[in-house]
Amino acid sequence: MGKGKDCGNHGDEDVMQGCRRLLCILFVLAVLVGIVALIVYLVLRPTHPRFYLQDAALRQLDLANGTSAAGVLSTALQVTIASRNPNSRVGVYYDRLDVYASYKYQQVTLAASLPPVYQGHGDVDVWSPVLSGPNVPFAPYLADALGKDVANGYLIMEVKIDGRVRWKVGSWTSGHYHIFVTCPAFFIKSGGNGVVGANGLRFQTATYCRVEV
Numbered sequence: 001m002g003k004g005k006d007c008g009n010h011g012d013e014d015v016m017q018g019c020r021r022l023l024c025i026l027f028v029l030a031v032l033v034g035i036v037a038l039i040v041y042l043v044l045r046p047t048h049p050r051f052y053l054q055d056a057a058l059r060q061l062d063l064a065n066g067t068s069a070a071g072v073l074s075t076a077l078q079v080t081i082a083s084r085n086p087n088s089r090v091g092v093y094y095d096r097l098d099v100y101a102s103y104k105y106q107q108v109t110l111a112a113s114l115p116p117v118y119q120g121h122g123d124v125d126v127w128s129p130v131l132s133g134p135n136v137p138f139a140p141y142l143a144d145a146l147g148k149d150v151a152n153g154y155l156i157m158e159v160k161i162d163g164r165v166r167w168k169v170g171s172w173t174s175g176h177y178h179i180f181v182t183c184p185a186f187f188i189k190s191g192g193n194g195v196v197g198a199n200g201l202r203f204q205t206a207t208y209c210r211v212e213v
Helices: 013-044 140-151
Strands: 050-065 071-084 091-103 112-114 117-119 124-127 130-138 154-169 177-188 210-212
Touching: 050 140, 050 154, 050 177, 071 091, 071 140, 071 154, 091 124, 091 130, 130 140, 140 154
Parallel strands: none
Antiparallel strands: 050 071, 071 124, 071 130, 091 112, 091 117, 091 154, 154 177, 177 210
16 A cells, blocks of 8 residues: 555654644744744833823713613713824834713713824824714713712713724734723813813813823
8 A cells, every 4th residue: 555645644654744844843933933023022112102182072961861760861072182102113003993982981972983094103193083972871870970060060071092003113013902092081160271062061171191002
């Protein structure tokens, strides 16, 4: 009987050894590529992009009784968000950025998708999406808290960004990383720098955002 020509045939010991050598070479190459990528990352040490909430205009904030024990909240606001890449040798691909507003950890608007963009060294990008959330179910305890905040002349919301980014160094581009940004938005009735919006509330001042990658 002739010897088999396939790696799976145990009769051909030379072919089996050749397959094992090939697998070992491929494994070593994969390890080397991973080590090189890790060294590049550790040497360059990409710094998180900087995000700032520059402005916010509260266009609507209406709380109404729903058909159940919970009420419904209708919210609309336009925000201006700036992002800067502080790295001198690392670029950033923003492949996905979804922006929404929340109050006391409850999302109160739909997510608005920002267009994908590449951010070069030291570049700044600015977006001004409109965030809206019509008739969002709202828990009674949150409705009470919101009513008290508005009656006291202030409101604290959060503008959040959930997305995916990649790092670029020369011709090398990393895999995807999850990015999560939280920007506090302070609204007050007296003072502030923004235009007067819903319930007489206006944006107080620009704020730095917390960035997690």
